[in-house]
Amino acid sequence: MIIYADDYMPYARQFFADFGEVRLFSGRKLQPEQLADADVLLVRSITRVDPALLAKARSLRFIGTATIGTDHVDKDYVQRAGIAFHNAPGCNARAVVEYVLSSLFHLTERYQWQLQDKTIGIVGVGNIGQPLAELLQLMGCQVLLCDPLRARQEPDFAHQPLEVLLQQADVLSFHVPLCQSGDNATRHLVNAERLQQIKPDCALINACRGAVFDNQALLAEAEAGHRRPLVLDVWEQEPTILLPLLPYLDIATAHIAGHSIEGKARGTEMLYQQLCQQLQRPAVYQLSDFCPQPAIQSLQITENFGLPDVQNLFRLVYDVRRDDALFRHHIQKQGFDWLRKHYPARRECSSLQLRGTAVPDWLYQTGFSRP
Numbered sequence: 001m002i003i004y005a006d007d008y009m010p011y012a013r014q015f016f017a018d019f020g021e022v023r024l025f026s027g028r029k030l031q032p033e034q035l036a037d038a039d040v041l042l043v044r045s046i047t048r049v050d051p052a053l054l055a056k057a058r059s060l061r062f063i064g065t066a067t068i069g070t071d072h073v074d075k076d077y078v079q080r081a082g083i084a085f086h087n088a089p090g091c092n093a094r095a096v097v098e099y100v101l102s103s104l105f106h107l108t109e110r111y112q113w114q115l116q117d118k119t120i121g122i123v124g125v126g127n128i129g130q131p132l133a134e135l136l137q138l139m140g141c142q143v144l145l146c147d148p149l150r151a152r153q154e155p156d157f158a159h160q161p162l163e164v165l166l167q168q169a170d171v172l173s174f175h176v177p178l179c180q181s182g183d184n185a186t187r188h189l190v191n192a193e194r195l196q197q198i199k200p201d202c203a204l205i206n207a208c209r210g211a212v213f214d215n216q217a218l219l220a221e222a223e224a225g226h227r228r229p230l231v232l233d234v235w236e237q238e239p240t241i242l243l244p245l246l247p248y249l250d251i252a253t254a255h256i257a258g259h260s261i262e263g264k265a266r267g268t269e270m271l272y273q274q275l276c277q278q279l280q281r282p283a284v285y286q287l288s289d290f291c292p293q294p295a296i297q298s299l300q301i302t303e304n305f306g307l308p309d310v311q312n313l314f315r316l317v318y319d320v321r322r323d324d325a326l327f328r329h330h331i332q333k334q335g336f337d338w339l340r341k342h343y344p345a346r347r348e349c350s351s352l353q354l355r356g357t358a359v360p361d362w363l364y365q366t367g368f369s370r371p
């Protein structure tokens with residue numbers, strides 16, 4: 001069996017070598033000719049999987065993307081071609097939640113907010129939006145949820161129309177899939193018209209897909225003198241992004257919100273499990289076989305610990321200001337893809353055990369591990 005895997009897919013060789021020959025490729029450079037003898041194709045979000053790419057694939061029977069998002073895959077075509085397709089739902093959701101939280105801590109410091117005083121609107125309440133909402137509620141924030149699809153299926157779901165969030169939220173964080181058309185289209189969900197309706201000082205966070213925000217509209221608003229807190233992890237037309245926006249952003253990163261070691265490796269593990277299932281073979285490897293030990297594994301909490309210390313604790317695990325600084329330093333010379341390829345190691349809160357008799361239970365509920 002010939003398995004083609006993106007060279008930025010951690011532990012692909014370790015997970016898949018037992019199935020046959022693993023060939024690594026560079027995500028944006030994969031050519032149709034390479035897939036002529038491929039049985040399995042494993043991609044990340046930067047590879048467009050469309051009829052052109054698959055034109056010469058004769059034996060392909062499994063396509064997997066080690067990502068949550070699937071907008072880079074022509075799923076109808078893949079289905080019509082009779083090829084099994086899987087993504088990795090939720091694999092890096094926790095990493096995105098920690099990215100948003102770290103960004104909120106930064107805004108809190110920069111603008112002298114009290115996070116607990118803020119109303120935070122979450123648009124798209126799935127694998128990322130739901131735990132984000134729960135974490136923010138644990139921290140004492142008021143949270144408004146908008147997810148019309150869930151509202152239709154779950155009568156008890158506390159949905160608010162987008163218009164309510166636009167008018168009431170102090171922060172809006174977007175966690176929707178990119179959907180180009182239809183009733184629930186998300187392309188340019190934030191456009192020039194909506195920017196007029198959003199509270200003037202409302203902060204906007206986009207860590208889902210670049211085209212959910214009309215980047216030109218954001219730039220036009222900022223250049224017209226209307227400044228609001230802005231956090232962008234994802235951009236329209238990556239990797240050729242709208243750099244004039246950069247001076248107006250509080251946090252700017254290169255589509256790395258989900259790039260924790262655990263998040264990326266979980267994506268590979270989930271595809272491995274799916275392929276095992278398709279081939280009716282037992283899964284013999286798991287993430288813990290390959291994931292390195294964290295540099296800091298445990299921490300002693302004393303009885304002096306209080307709510308104000310939570311920020312320092314989270315920042316010990318992940319501080320988005322590092323990634324923002326790297327972005328501003330390297331984006332001009334090295335570019336967007338270089339930043340993603342050279343992303344430094346980052347762990348999730350679950351890698352840190354909190355020890356001590358004084359650890360409040362709610363702190364474990366925020367995602368840190370028990371000894």
Ligand SMILES: NC(=O)C1=CN([C@@H]2O[C@H](COP(=O)(O)OP(=O)(O)OC[C@H]3O[C@@H](n4cnc5c(N)ncnc54)[C@H](O)[C@@H]3O)[C@@H](O)[C@H]2O)C=CC1
Nearest residue numbers: 068069124125126127128147149175177184207208257258
């Ligand atoms: N920046 C990054 O590194 C990452 C970005 N992502 C992006 O985040 C997106 C969300 O991820 P998950 O929460 O795991 O997906 P999910 O599929 O679990 O949840 C998405 C939610 O959005 C809702 N939704 C769909 N259209 C909507 C609309 N028009 N208005 C409001 N809600 C709507 C859906 O009903 C669903 O509940 C992914 O599709 C992906 O594009 C995901 C992981 C990492």
Ligand SMILES: O=C(O)C(=O)[C@H](O)COP(=O)(O)O
Nearest residue numbers: 044045046067068069092258
């Ligand atoms: O899971 C997703 O969806 C994402 O956006 C990933 O976190 C980032 O995708 P890659 O570009 O690393 O495939």
